[in-house]
Amino acid sequence: MAGLDSLYQELILDHAKRRLGATDLAELPELTESTCGATSHQRNPICGDEITLRVTLDGEVVSDIAWEGLGCSISQASASMLTDLARGTTTAELAQLTEGFREAMRSKGQLPLDEERYGDAAALSGVSKFTARVKCAMLAWVALEDATRRARPTTG
Amino acid sequence: MSTTPATADQTAPQTAQQAAGKPVFDPAAVRDDFPLLGVEVNGEPLVYLDSAATSQRPRAVLDAERRFLETVNSAVHRGAHTLAAEATELFEGARATVAGFVGAEPEQLVWTSGATAGLNLVAYSLGNAAAGRAVPGHEDAVRQWVPGPGDDIVVTEAEHHANLVPWLELAARTGAAVRAIPVHDDGTLDLDAAGALLTPRTRVLAFSHVSNVLGVVNPVEQLVALAREATGGTALTVLDACQSAPHLPLDLPALGVDVAVFSGHKVLGPNGIGALYGRAEVLEALPPFLLGGSMITTVTLEGAEYLPPPQRFEAGTQPVSQAVALAAAVDYQRAVADRFGTDALLAHERALERQLRHGLRELPGIRLLGDAAGTDDGTVERVALQAFEVDGVHAHDVGQLLDARGVAVRVGHHCAQPLHRRFGTTASVRASAGIYTTAHDVDVFLDALSGVRSYFGVA
Ligand SMILES: Cc1ncc(COP(=O)(O)O)c(C=O)c1O
Numbered sequence: 001m002a003g004l005d006s007l008y009q010e011l012i013l014d015h016a017k018r019r020l021g022a023t024d025l026a027e028l029p030e031l032t033e034s035t036c037g038a039t040s041h042q043r044n045p046i047c048g049d050e051i052t053l054r055v056t057l058d059g060e061v062v063s064d065i066a067w068e069g070l071g072c073s074i075s076q077a078s079a080s081m082l083t084d085l086a087r088g089t090t091t092a093e094l095a096q097l098t099e100g101f102r103e104a105m106r107s108k109g110q111l112p113l114d115e116e117r118y119g120d121a122a123a124l125s126g127v128s129k130f131t132a133r134v135k136c137a138m139l140a141w142v143a144l145e146d147a148t149r150r151a152r153p154t155t156g
Numbered sequence: 157m158s159t160t161p162a163t164a165d166q167t168a169p170q171t172a173q174q175a176a177g178k179p180v181f182d183p184a185a186v187r188d189d190f191p192l193l194g195v196e197v198n199g200e201p202l203v204y205l206d207s208a209a210t211s212q213r214p215r216a217v218l219d220a221e222r223r224f225l226e227t228v229n230s231a232v233h234r235g236a237h238t239l240a241a242e243a244t245e246l247f248e249g250a251r252a253t254v255a256g257f258v259g260a261e262p263e264q265l266v267w268t269s270g271a272t273a274g275l276n277l278v279a280y281s282l283g284n285a286a287a288g289r290a291v292p293g294h295e296d297a298v299r300q301w302v303p304g305p306g307d308d309i310v311v312t313e314a315e316h317h318a319n320l321v322p323w324l325e326l327a328a329r330t331g332a333a334v335r336a337i338p339v340h341d342d343g344t345l346d347l348d349a350a351g352a353l354l355t356p357r358t359r360v361l362a363f364s365h366v367s368n369v370l371g372v373v374n375p376v377e378q379l380v381a382l383a384r385e386a387t388g389g390t391a392l393t394v395l396d397a398c399q400s401a402p403h404l405p406l407d408l409p410a411l412g413v414d415v416a417v418f419s420g421h422k423v424l425g426p427n428g429i430g431a432l433y434g435r436a437e438v439l440e441a442l443p444p445f446l447l448g449g450s451m452i453t454t455v456t457l458e459g460a461e462y463l464p465p466p467q468r469f470e471a472g473t474q475p476v477s478q479a480v481a482l483a484a485a486v487d488y489q490r491a492v493a494d495r496f497g498t499d500a501l502l503a504h505e506r507a508l509e510r511q512l513r514h515g516l517r518e519l520p521g522i523r524l525l526g527d528a529a530g531t532d533d534g535t536v537e538r539v540a541l542q543a544f545e546v547d548g549v550h551a552h553d554v555g556q557l558l559d560a561r562g563v564a565v566r567v568g569h570h571c572a573q574p575l576h577r578r579f580g581t582t583a584s585v586r587a588s589a590g591i592y593t594t595a596h597d598v599d600v601f602l603d604a605l606s607g608v609r610s611y612f613g614v615a
Contacts, residue, residue, distance in 0.1 A: 003198060003560060004556065004557065004560045007556065008553075008556075008611075008612075013612065013613065017613075046568055047551070047552050047567060047568040047569070047583055048568055048569045048573070048576070048582035048583040049552070049582075049583075050582070070582055071550060071552075072550035072551070072552035072553045073549075073550060073553050073612065074552070074553075130556070133552070133556070136552065
């Protein structure tokens, strides 16, 4: 199952278990006027994967990400890795990272993710060869992109 | 690939067939007819266990379509040239063949693009009647089926979205309610609840013959009788025969339903073709859904008059080569049944069903969705199709590991979200057999599955 190991790397299986940022959103304090944040719910209608992700911004900086969701190991690992990567970045950096990630995922294995920029999430490079799984990897990223856009509705 | 003979794993019914000296069906004898079964996937011989999603086509079907396109192709029911006449003859001949496949008369069979189109046809036809567009002279007949405020459309919790969403939409447009007959843990329908849900307010009862997730054969006659008892026979009974048509001999008129649908691509035929069966009086009374060419008698700028069924429901250019190829698929299946005997085919189906279900039950950490024990003592009938969950591993990941071994299964909600919710999950894995599925296929699948939990570190 050599081909599979490029998909299910150790780091991915680790993150799928660790689920950084995963929480019960109902337990978190409500977003208020002064905390700039928003929530996005995304689902993958093909396999039923779901994520609800909440981003909190401090000015231009992503101060926190919290999410709850159900899904395969790729979608869970991706949400965990993204949480790790995006906390503390600026929204501009995040937009670039997301664009780069999307391009890599669409590249059918041609564009690996740079480990220096993407950290653990670079381990998701292998997913792009499994086109049926790209949506799984993208789910959390799309949720964060959407939540961030909602959190800063009129800027940019 | 393999012409591997059935392994020693043969389960009781087949052995009984053998012991009784009856003919035995060995799928190895037909596998060579299916070119696709010879492909390799990820370096492994394909083990195709996704026939419930779509079946593979024998060469006879591929050849029939090609032959039609190369020698006869032209528009049917239009134009006077020789090819058009030949094409029309083949097209109508195909209708007779496919009608015969389900015990019906040709006039009772409407071509559709598939089961989804057939179910929408019925729902939208009733919606048109609700909007005052009943067929002149048939207002009374159709009125009893048309839902309105306070009326019910009864379905089951196990329906494919194709047999649910059109009814939800019809209910929303007419002010009616959709009510669902619950499913027991073992996958059978709760008939007591069905008896209570069916009332004189029931306008439509729509249900699957075999759920595409549970594999249980629902008691059609009993449900039809319950509907008749509750309504005095005024409810329209609609059967989704998508998953029974590939596995069981069908006699739709004998089942007593008003309407039934199935898809060609699940019965060894092409995509883009399917059929709707309707009792003659029912088709007569249903107004058309799609409108346009080929379904009219007279058109003026003020209005149009429609052809009788089945043409009334066949607006526009029809999928002719697909219809011809679907008839070839029916002929192919009939030839196999003639050669081996229907009993032998059914015995093989049951053997696979048991091998699949028992094999899954024996693996640790597997939960079956609907595990009707009555299958073993014959009190519940099943087809060889089983959905399940693997504890600690998401269905998508299970499917990926099986794929690496060349095993093709379906993962996800299989277009049955309410049913998955009822079983407390969002996704499952489904293995399903076709006429060409061998015991060896099931063995390879079970073997590949047995390694999944350790791969993901949950066992
Ligand atoms: C029970 C059932 N009903 C309806 C359908 C819809 O069939 P089609 O997609 O061919 O229209 C399917 C196919 O997945 C099915 O299994």
